Amino acid sequence: MATTVVDHPGGPLGPPGSTPRGVPTGRAPGARLKLRNALIGWTFILPNFLGFAVITLVPVLTLFYISLTNSNIFGTATFIGLENYVKLGSDKSFHTALLNTFYYAGVHIPLTVVVSLSLALLLNRKMRGAAFFRTVAFFPYITSIVAIAVVWNMLFSPEFGPINQFLGLFTDGDLPGWTVDKDWAMPAVIIVGTWRDMGYYMLLFLAGLQTVPAELHEAARVDGASSWQRFLNVTLPCLRPTMFFVTVMITIASFKVFDLILVMTEGGPGQSTLVLSQYIYTKGFVQFQFGYASAVAVVLFFICILVTVVQFLYNKRKEA
Amino acid sequence: MAVRSNARATGARVVLYVVLCAAAAGILLPFAWMIVSSLKTNNQVFTVPVQWIPDPVLWQNYVDIWAKSDMVTWLKNTAFLAVTVTFLQVLTGSFAAYGFAKMRFPGRDVLFLVYIGTIAVPWQSYFIPQFQMISGWGLNNTFWAIILLQAFGAFGVFLMKQYYESIPDSLCEAARIDGLSEYGIWWRIMVPLSIPAIASLTLITFVNTWNDYLGPLIYLRDRELWTIQIGLKSFIGQYNAEYALIMTGSVLSVLPIAVIFLLGQRYFVEGIATTGVKG
Known part of the structure; x- marks a missing residue:
């Protein structure tokens, strides 16, 4: 056994290619070879895994403990059992944040799926300029949140903004106040969120559409199926794995929405766009109630896990 | 018959391009507004109607x-x-x-x-x-x-x-x-x-x-x-x-x-x- 350690090359990051050990030419026992192989395998994974484990896994695990303490800025943390969770029950701001998060997700998820799938269907054909339109649709996704938030805030400006000027052409009635009106702030944020994300999911859908066999479409066309029928009975079933992946990704992204809202409205006006992530941030990094904030974070954690598991099971059942 | 279906196909294509161009314009609008506004003076940014071509083009902000x-x-x-x-x-x-x-x-x-x-x-x-x-x-x-x-x-x-x-x-x-x-x-x-x-x-x-x-x-x-x-x-x-x-x-x-x-x-x-x- 000890010899395997000697056999094992110095470090994972030693000059690659300079360790030409190769397969031992001697008659090495199978077990020894296996162990050696496992050790080499681990050296490949370790540099990334160590960082990943320490930076991601450890905090995820400690989260649950911290949520059971009154940890705060002074570094003291006493175990207080479920007290934080009991407090959540009567915390009005928390309830608002929870409802707003579901509001955002409930509209943003279907809207983004429909818009990005429509874009993908429109662009999934041989045509001049397809690459150009694809680039345009994807572009918002790679631009910085701060820049786009401030631009959209100006566009949404109730009195002089271009959007209300445009709407004013069609109606003499009251125009939406957008980000400064508590009923319109959330729709405004959802519009920007969808505008920014749709290009990314469109790319995922486009990749999925490549896997739909053209013969199936041809056969359905010969049988006289309309394009809507072909979409429902050929495209959608073939697209199910992609649809599953995309809905899971959009769902998680929607429930954790934060930076866009933080920069656009800071949760306002009032608490009309306050979402869970921002509430965690405020409790933790502004008021330094780490314990209480962690309890809210645990709620967010379970919402995301639960939704993913439900979607996974639904997908499994459909597959069977 | 063939002529008619050809005309239909061309018509559909034109509609497709119109829809796509409108969508592209809508998607890019915020960026256009960003660039245009950066080349204006402060007072020119919010005007009714929107001035889409800055006059004069002002590089001073940069x-x-x-x-x-x-x-x-x-x-x-x-x-x-x-x-x-x-x-x-x-x-x-x-x-x-x-x-x-x-x-x-x-x-x-x-x-x-x-x-x-x-x-x-x-x-x-x-x-x-x-x-x-x-x-x-x-x-x-x-x-x-x-x-x-x-x-x-x-x-x-x-x-x-x-x-x-x-x-x-x-x-x-x-x-x-x-x-x-x-x-x-x-x-x-x-x-x-x-x-x-x-x-x-x-x-x-x-x-x-x-x-x-x-x-x-x-x-x-x-x-x-x-x-x-x-x-x-x-x-x-x-x-x-x-x-x-x-x-x-x-x-x-x-x-x-x-x-x-x-x-x-x-x-x-x-x-x-x-x-x-x-x-």
Whole structure:
């Protein structure tokens, strides 16, 4: 056994290619070879895994403990059992944040799926300029949140903004106040969120559409199926794995929405766009109630896990 | 008959292009507004009706902004972080991906499931324990915090693994028989063959780090450590009525990313498609 350690090359990051050990030419026992192989395998994974484990896994695990303490800025943390969770029950701001998060997700998820799938269907054909339109649709996704938030805030400006000027052409009635009106702030944020994300999911859908066999479409066309029928009975079933992946990704992204809202409205006006992530941030990094904030974070954690598991099971059942 | 169906096809095509052009115009409108406004005086930004061609075209904002903000520092910091993080992510990601894709050993599949599992866990749910931990190491308010935060993501491992799996195992087998070590196979065969995937990962990581707002917001407090996103946000707060100048700052923060994206967009598209299809 000890010899395997000697056999094992110095470090994972030693000059690659300079360790030409190769397969031992001697008659090495199978077990020894296996162990050696496992050790080499681990050296490949370790540099990334160590960082990943320490930076991601450890905090995820400690989260649950911290949520059971009154940890705060002074570094003291006493175990207080479920007290934080009991407090959540009567915390009005928390309830608002929870409802707003579901509001955002409930509209943003279907809207983004429909818009990005429509874009993908429109662009999934041989045509001049397809690459150009694809680039345009994807572009918002790679631009910085701060820049786009401030631009959209100006566009949404109730009195002089271009959007209300445009709407004013069609109606003499009251125009939406957008980000400064508590009923319109959330729709405004959802519009920007969808505008920014749709290009990314469109790319995922486009990749999925490549896997739909053209013969199936041809056969359905010969049988006289309309394009809507072909979409429902050929495209959608073939697209199910992609649809599953995309809905899971959009769902998680929607429930954790934060930076866009933080920069656009800071949760306002009032608490009309306050979402869970921002509430965690405020409790933790502004008021330094780490314990209480962690309890809210645990709620967010379970919402995301639960939704993913439900979607996974639904997908499994459909597959069977 | 044939003429009529031809006419219908042409008609459908025209409708398609009209719809797409309208959508493209709508999508690009905010960027157009951003650029146009940055070339105006303050008073010209909000006019009824909107003035889509600045008259006169005013470049002064692009001169003033350097004096009124620490734009140079922010850009320098952001570039440094983006390059460092990208380098580490690509190196450790492709290295780990080789272990996951091309080697068999106990524990491999469980480990990979752990990576995949964390995709469903939002960062916002564990950024508090993470902050306490990193502060405990005395790394709060240093670049180290951001580097640690961004460099070891599961995404890079995932993307590279998907790509490596498309490279036939027989190639590795042949190299093993020729006496190349596993590290040699990774460096001399997999890395050169996976240049497109490396390009995708490089671009995506660079852009993500460049655009990250929350990480720097939580960790970087000193002004001299600020990145472009934090700097821009504070700049907006400070000059909140100087619309034209704010738009100039926004253009400058988006410009490097836009250039990188336009040059390498093929890799963005392919990288995202790889992670999506087999997801």
